[in-house]
Amino acid sequence: MVTVYSYVLxxxxxxxxxxxxxxxxxxxxxxxxxxxxxxxxxSYSTETIYTMGDLQ
Known part of the structure; x- marks a missing residue:
């Protein structure tokens, strides 16, 4: 299976x-x-990331 990674800021x-x-x-x-x-x-962190739409 091919894996695609998305880096989330x-x-x-x-x-x-x-x-x-x-x-x-x-x-x-x-x-x-x-x-x-x-x-x-x-992501760069283990902390919760919040998007502009407030998704976590």
Missing amino acids: DTLADWELGYVTSELNSGRFFKEGQQRLSLKMV
């Missing part, structure tokens, strides 16, 4: 990643039988 604008993460997760534009992707969020 404090006050990230939520909508910036919305399009790409939803398409990577759905897999609807991948070839038939292609392996799925694993999406992981990473």
